[in-house]
Amino acid sequence: MLQEYAFQGKKVLRYMDTIVILRCIVISTASEFVSRKPTLNTVARKAGVSIPTVSQVMRGAGRISEETREKVLKAAQDLHYVPNSRAAAMRSGENREIGFVINQLGNPFNAEVVGGVVDLLEAEGYLVSIVDTRDDHERQARQLEAFIRHGRGGLLWVPATDTTNETFDLLAVQGIPVVTFLRNVRSDLDHVGIRNAEATATATRHLVELGHREIAYLGGTDLTIVRKQRIAGYERALDEAGLAHAVVWDSEDNKIAGLDAMSALLQAHPKTTAVVCNGDMVALGACLAVNRAGLVPGKDVSVIGFDNIQDAAVSTPPLSTMAVSPHKLGRKLARVLLDRIEDPDLPATVVEVSAELLLRETTGAPP
Amino acid sequence: MLQEYAFQGKKVLRYMDTIVILRCIVISTASEFVSRKPTLNTVARKAGVSIPTVSQVMRGAGRISEETREKVLKAAQDLHYVPNSRAAAMRSGENREIGFVINQLGNPFNAEVVGGVVDLLEAEGYLVSIVDTRDDHERQARQLEAFIRHGRGGLLWVPATDTTNETFDLLAVQGIPVVTFLRNVRSDLDHVGIRNAEATATATRHLVELGHREIAYLGGTDLTIVRKQRIAGYERALDEAGLAHAVVWDSEDNKIAGLDAMSALLQAHPKTTAVVCNGDMVALGACLAVNRAGLVPGKDVSVIGFDNIQDAAVSTPPLSTMAVSPHKLGRKLARVLLDRIEDPDLPATVVEVSAELLLRETTGAPP
DNA sequence: GACAGAAGATATAACGATATATCATAATTT
DNA sequence: AAATTATGATATATCGTTATATCTTCTGTC
Numbered sequence: 073m074l075q076e077y078a079f080q081g082k083k084v085l086r087y088m089d090t091i092v093i094l095r096c097i098v099i100s101t102a103s104e105f106v107s108r109k110p111t112l113n114t115v116a117r118k119a120g121v122s123i124p125t126v127s128q129v130m131r132g133a134g135r136i137s138e139e140t141r142e143k144v145l146k147a148a149q150d151l152h153y154v155p156n157s158r159a160a161a162m163r164s165g166e167n168r169e170i171g172f173v174i175n176q177l178g179n180p181f182n183a184e185v186v187g188g189v190v191d192l193l194e195a196e197g198y199l200v201s202i203v204d205t206r207d208d209h210e211r212q213a214r215q216l217e218a219f220i221r222h223g224r225g226g227l228l229w230v231p232a233t234d235t236t237n238e239t240f241d242l243l244a245v246q247g248i249p250v251v252t253f254l255r256n257v258r259s260d261l262d263h264v265g266i267r268n269a270e271a272t273a274t275a276t277r278h279l280v281e282l283g284h285r286e287i288a289y290l291g292g293t294d295l296t297i298v299r300k301q302r303i304a305g306y307e308r309a310l311d312e313a314g315l316a317h318a319v320v321w322d323s324e325d326n327k328i329a330g331l332d333a334m335s336a337l338l339q340a341h342p343k344t345t346a347v348v349c350n351g352d353m354v355a356l357g358a359c360l361a362v363n364r365a366g367l368v369p370g371k372d373v374s375v376i377g378f379d380n381i382q383d384a385a386v387s388t389p390p391l392s393t394m395a396v397s398p399h400k401l402g403r404k405l406a407r408v409l410l411d412r413i414e415d416p417d418l419p420a421t422v423v424e425v426s427a428e429l430l431l432r433e434t435t436g437a438p439p
Numbered sequence: 440m441l442q443e444y445a446f447q448g449k450k451v452l453r454y455m456d457t458i459v460i461l462r463c464i465v466i467s468t469a470s471e472f473v474s475r476k477p478t479l480n481t482v483a484r485k486a487g488v489s490i491p492t493v494s495q496v497m498r499g500a501g502r503i504s505e506e507t508r509e510k511v512l513k514a515a516q517d518l519h520y521v522p523n524s525r526a527a528a529m530r531s532g533e534n535r536e537i538g539f540v541i542n543q544l545g546n547p548f549n550a551e552v553v554g555g556v557v558d559l560l561e562a563e564g565y566l567v568s569i570v571d572t573r574d575d576h577e578r579q580a581r582q583l584e585a586f587i588r589h590g591r592g593g594l595l596w597v598p599a600t601d602t603t604n605e606t607f608d609l610l611a612v613q614g615i616p617v618v619t620f621l622r623n624v625r626s627d628l629d630h631v632g633i634r635n636a637e638a639t640a641t642a643t644r645h646l647v648e649l650g651h652r653e654i655a656y657l658g659g660t661d662l663t664i665v666r667k668q669r670i671a672g673y674e675r676a677l678d679e680a681g682l683a684h685a686v687v688w689d690s691e692d693n694k695i696a697g698l699d700a701m702s703a704l705l706q707a708h709p710k711t712t713a714v715v716c717n718g719d720m721v722a723l724g725a726c727l728a729v730n731r732a733g734l735v736p737g738k739d740v741s742v743i744g745f746d747n748i749q750d751a752a753v754s755t756p757p758l759s760t761m762a763v764s765p766h767k768l769g770r771k772l773a774r775v776l777l778d779r780i781e782d783p784d785l786p787a788t789v790v791e792v793s794a795e796l797l798l799r800e801t802t803g804a805p806p
Numbered sequence: 807g808a809c810a811g812a813a814g815a816t817a818t819a820a821c822g823a824t825a826t827a828t829c830a831t832a833a834t835t836t
Numbered sequence: 837a838a839a840t841t842a843t844g845a846t847a848t849a850t851c852g853t854t855a856t857a858t859c860t861t862c863t864g865t866c
Contacts, residue, residue: 111823122847123824125846135844135845154584156590158822176550202569214561215566219566479852492816503814522852527852529823530820531854
């Protein structure tokens with residue numbers, strides 16, 4: 073009796089035992105003529121050895137004679153064999169693929185951080201693959217789950233604003249190494265970030281020393297962790313100087329928002345002689361606004377930024393800012409993850425890097 | 440006789456058959472108390488059904504009674520079960536993970552393209568993970584191979600400058616769907632890009648119509664494909680106008696390089712009244728140089744950019760440019776990849792999107 | 807009441823790799 | 837010469853899934 077039989081996605085016919093012969097023929101045909109991804113099996117047959125032997129040669133493990141080693145390597149090269157890491161990971165449990173969940177891809181600061189991370193992790197044989205949440209916590213939840221489904225040996229993560237507890241719980245249960253970056257939202261997770269409060273305090277103190285008395289903060293009522301920390305440092309420095317009066321003005325982290333916000337601020341508080349900004353983009357926008365008001369940044373109004381992005385050095389006038397090395401930050405981030413992978417029982421680590429006062433031309437004594 | 444025996448990374452002892460009992464105890468202990476990633480097996484045991492049944496429930500496949508369906512779903516939820524897509528991919532052959540190999544992560548244009556790609560592919564259940572080659576073809580080769588090892592169902596790729604033939608061959612042999620983006624380097628691969636020659640021709644023609652006669656091209660002797668195409672369009676438009684004389688000046692794609700190059704160009708060719716730029720970053724740098732030379736962009740010297748990045752709209756003066764919608768471009772890119780995955784036997788497709796002339800304030804009649 | 811067919815579940819064999827155990831030889835020791 | 841140990845290769849089970857085949861049980865039909 074003839075029966076339909078599915079083989080490699082295609083229906084073939086079988087008749088009792090004939091299927092065995094048929095399958096043999098088909099398999100052999102396929103491996104001869106159809107270009108399929110080569111596997112250990114393919115290589116082993118071509119080299120005339122067993123599968124474990126090929127596996128050992130590819131990994132440089134076990135005891136293999138020079139003769140068979142060369143035979144196997146030749147076969148692998150001829151077939152353009154590329155090992156399947158996922159199958160390997162499945163069996164061995166070791167997974168050298170790291171996910172980086174980032175909040176804003178186009179940000180040059182983030183891009184440099186990624187560079188630092190990758191430089192360290194690729195040297196250790198890891199693949200670092202990135203996704204961009206665009207600061208949308210729902211998309212983030214989907215992406216994190218996707219990373220778990222697709223198997224990542226560790227995660228680096230800039231948590232989106234409004235990240236829910238469900239998301240944290242999901243990660244906690246999966247028992248996969250996670251290091252948060254920049255936004256220190258959970259004490260039970262490893263973290264690498266910037267000493268935000270210290271940095272804005274330094275910036276503010278500098279402006280106070282220059283003689284400024286009306287110092288506003290630009291970019292800060294949408295209270296993410298980082299903004300809170302930065303505003304806290306700013307307010308602390310004002311308190312120390314006995315300047316209780318503090319204007320915190322809202323703005324998003326881009327040039328246009330900075331421009332608009334600074335224009336409004338200058339109108340509402342014309343006595344302001346200095347602004348500490350939440351980021352360089354805002355600061356650059358602020359300088360634009362100062363210009364448009366017929367004033368000169370660094371003379372009439374001092375502006376100080378945060379991050380030291382590339383543009384800060386070439387704007388007119390060049391921007392004073394709190395500088396952090398994103399590349400170094402990235403390397404630290406990778407280091408902490410590697411340590412965690414090596415020893416999962418380590419207590420949660422927090423590493424915070426200082427920012428340095430970098431004075432260019434947008435800061436000076438008040439008029 | 441006692442023997443050492445390795446179990447879950449730790450050495451235990453075994454004595455003849457006793458190992459069986461020992462293993463049973465250990466396994467049961469582990470699954471009860473140690474937090475391990477739950478699998479179909481775990482869920483199946485908890486729900487009191489077989490593994491294939493759970494698999495079917497999770498996928499919504501096969502015929503399952505409502506009763507067992509609920510039982511299984513409850514067990515899965517209680518255990519926080521997350522399916523292992525790699526194991527699934529291994530068996531089923533279907534792999535919904537896409538790799539995006541990009542040349543410059545910090546570029547906001549690229550970031551928006553990624554947004555378009557992801558919007559379409561995530562809706563189809565794909566995970567898009569990104570790596571940054573930083574235009575280094577050796578790093579790129581390592582990353583592409585890593586993507587193949589780790590199993591990607593398709594690749595989107597901005598080929599780095601100097602990509603070698605070995606790299607193309609590696610990809611060709613692996614038989615994995617690949618779509619190149621922006622840089623159309625191989626006729627045997629699908630491609631999505633911009634009509635570069637058409638765009639620069641449009642820009643140049645516009646300058647000619649404004650009355651310019653000394654029109655230079657800024658950013659172009661390092662001859663990548665894209666630069667070649669753009670210069671070709673520029674030269675074609677000059678030829679049409681009977682203006683044989685063309686100055687092509689070198690510059691990298693960033694502000695500082697644009698500033699330096701434009702300063703040099705103005706010194707070497709003071710009669711130049713207009714420049715077509717290879718990108719907006721160069722154009723913004725060029726405007727800076729024009730300013731520093733005591734001239735006004737759009738009046739003394741016209742500058743036109745390419746890409747319409749966010750900064751172009753808020754620079755002073757706002758930049759005229761050739762605008763393309765990166766988001767739309769990203770969706771096109773994703774579409775082409777999906778089509779290829781659906782039908783691997785399709786002939787190679789090339790999709791090219793037009794750029795639009797977007798006039799702001801850096802272009803005008805010559806003085 | 808026998809039988810066909812459907813419904814709902816399970817058994818089994820892959821996918822491509824690695825870990826462990828085992829098995830032939832050859833080389834060395836006693 | 838017999839026993840032991842190294843050496844180099846292979847056999848087998850397993851990782852977490854899914855595809856296919858098989859097996860009950862329960863209908864409904866004649």
